[in-house]
Amino acid sequence: MTGAARTNTRDIARAAVRAELAQVAFELFRREGFDKVTLDDLAAAAGVSRSTFLRYFGTKEDAVLGAFEGQDRRVADALRARPADEDQWTALRHALDTVIERYHMDPAGSLETLRLVRETPALCARQLEKQHSWRPALAQALAERAGSEEPTLAQSVRAAAALDCLNVALDHWLASDGRLDLVALLDEAFRAIQRPR
Amino acid sequence: MTGAARTNTRDIARAAVRAELAQVAFELFRREGFDKVTLDDLAAAAGVSRSTFLRYFGTKEDAVLGAFEGQDRRVADALRARPADEDQWTALRHALDTVIERYHMDPAGSLETLRLVRETPALCARQLEKQHSWRPALAQALAERAGSEEPTLAQSVRAAAALDCLNVALDHWLASDGRLDLVALLDEAFRAIQRPR
DNA sequence: CCGTATCTGAAACTGAGTGTCAGGCTAGCC
């Protein structure tokens, strides 16, 4: 196992280049529109070859969405870390704070990114796809919390619904240009589900 | 308005060709795998040109998913048709019977299609995207039922959650090879949300 | 019978993503 995930000089350099490329790409996308920008444009703007750009981000979309990589694991871990006697909705709600964090740390940047994603069909679709893969991870975490191996149908549904709460809350937050309180919106979304009506 | 949506001879012929192309495409996809089949293959197998194929289905995915076209409208209409005093979850649940219908009429075919879609990432993603666009339609219908113009956050969340119920139920139905009762699964999914736990 | 609208196939084009390969840079080793 010599190739283990040991953070060496090279990895740090790679991460820095990656961040730099993402930054350049983001600005270009905002200015010109995601679809108008070709991989050649990106490569030229970043001063690297097309090949290199594609080596850092497998797809054009990932230059924007790569930042969310690994969130599924983080949220699932947060969920597992919740007290075992907490009910599922509450646990899910708190696990999502992991995601919300990013929006607290850099509201303006997050808002810009979110806006770009939501107004670009290709990005929207790709993000939907990524987030969809969170559901099994969350359902699995719920199952483990309950001491079972496989998630039940109910657990899967609740995991999915929790993600919807996040998305709808984000939609409303974006629609308000970040003026509304994201935490309050998320709480309201969860209440909409828990209260039977 | 001579170009109105009048069902004439030509439209019927078009629909027949479309169905024929979809059928050929489906069989090829099942046999070879969605990704292995190129547009040229499809055109050759169907005995038309690549151009023509792409005129009937804008994308390769639509050759499979085109069957679901317009479902959002149908479900939303079904939702609007529910009694005004019915609570939102119940109304949503019944509106989804519109979708379930297809699975009752042709369980075997639906199962095959569903299996192809779920095991092909590209199809899965595209369907996710399409279904995502149902949410606003359902939320809008909920709003109208409640006599307001714009859907509330709560209505959007509930619309989204209802769609999750459908998806999770379908997942379990597929996992059981169609042996479990889809209606029962869907009911169970809705119960998972309505019961607070 | 004629003009017109529609459908079709051919072909050229753009752009995303993949695979290959050779040269260059760097880190570790003698």
Next chain:
DNA sequence: GGCTAGCCTGACACTCAGTTTCAGATACGG
């Protein structure tokens, strides 16, 4: 310090999806 092995890079060729254009065929209404 020099050397070698491994990684990164850029160049290039390739496949395939999807768009656009155009010209010929076909069917339809007057």
